[in-house]
Structure formats: C-alpha cells, structure tokens
Amino acid sequence: MNSALTARLLAVATGMVFALGLGIAGMTRPSKIIDFLDFFGAWDASLALVMAAAVLVGLGVSPWILRRQSPRLAPRFVLPEVRAIDCPLLFGAAVFGIGWGLAGLCPGPALSPWRPARRRS
C-alpha cells in the first residue's frame, strides 16, 4: 500500500476514534454538557473527568512525541505559533463559551450526527 493512502486511512481511523471517544464520554449529548456547566443546578462532573483523562495522557505523551525529529507521516510538526494572550483570545473564548452553554455542543460533537436515527415505534 502506498504511503499517501496509508496516511489517509490512518487519518480517517483517527477521526473515528475521536468520535468514538466523544460518544462514549457523553459529549454528543447536549444535556450532558449543559448538566456539566450547570453549577447552580444538578451538576454532573463527568466531563471534568473526560478532560482530565485526555489532558493527563496528553501531558505525558506529547513531550515524548515532540522529541522526535519529525512526525511519522509528515515532514515536520506544525504547531500553533501564536503565543499572545490578547483581546481576540479572551473575547473569542467568551463568545465560544456562551454558544457552548446555550446549546451544549462544541465543534466535534456538532459534526457527529447528533440527531439520532429514527427509532421504530
């Protein structure tokens, strides 16, 4: 199999694993997200554990991956170069958070088909 095709298939598989993680974690259910953000109601802490698990693993493996000369299937690492903590960051994050709280969907779960398959009744 040629390497371009391998790279494509692996990217598809990676996207699927990501979606699977979102689904199992409960992030594809807007009510679950809203319950997590509902500090003044029946707070559900589950999503804090989703993030904690993902970030702890990320903190552990990222430095090890970035110590390599290059990624496995690409010539070099492409990481954000912006470092500034400025108005667009603060304002954008606030607007994002308002939208996230209003419907309980962030971009990943929103791209998964969050409308369920019609149930036969």
Place this chain on the structure above:
Amino acid sequence: MHNFTPVSAIFGGLLIALAAAATLFLHGRLAGISGILFGLVDALPDGLDEARRVFYAAFLAGLVLGGVVIARLWPLAFESQSSDGATLGRFAIAGLLVGFGSRLSGGCTSGHGVCGLSLRSPRALVATLVFMAAGVATVAVAKHLLGLIP
C-alpha cells in the same frame, strides 16, 4: 450531583487522548476540531498544500463516520431535541457563537482544552478557563433565570 458516569467519562477521555496523540505522532498536527475544520475551509481555494488538505478532509470524514457508527451501535449516545422554533433558534444562535468564537480565539474544547493544555500552553489555559466560565454563566442565566433551556 446526578447522572455522574465516571467510567465512561474516563474511557471516552482516553480515546480522545489516543486520537490526539496519534494525530501528533503520525501527522504532526493538533487534533483541534475547529482548527481542522477551519483549516480545511482555508486550504480549499489555494490547492497548494495538498497534504494538509487531505489530512483535514480524511480526519473530518472519520469523525462523521465515527458518529454514524455510534448512532448505529449505540443510539443512546445521541438525544433528540424538540423541533419547535425556540429550540431551533437557540441551536442556530449557539452554532454561530461557537463558530465565531472558536475561529477568533483559535481553538475550541479540543484545540485549547485538550491539545493546548497537553502542550502546557498558557494561551490555551486562559482560553479554557474563559470558555468554561462563560459556559457556566450562560447556563446559569439561560436555564435558571430565563428558562430558555428545558
């Protein structure tokens, strides 16, 4: 606290971490969904950076495909929303805010909240704290004060 599901939360988080680590290890990129989506939109017209465009498109195809698989195997991962005007309007406005905000701040829950924090980026930490606080405030107001969210 209700509906607390620690086991599936941790397991789901580990899968997200696996996908993020694989993206960095194989393709040298961050698995931030808004970044990938906007990256694809930006890369469409120029047609120059073929590898980048192909990676973005393939990853997003996998994300959607993964959603289809979950919907087939485990429909309870998704929930139906009522289709009245108020709900549709709320989702439409929320979608606009999520798109605008993640574009402006350069990341979303996955880009800032998972990948950025994993790289110890102060920028991502600030963004994450701000969008969490904004989300909590929004639910407090929209749900408890205004009754917009059932």
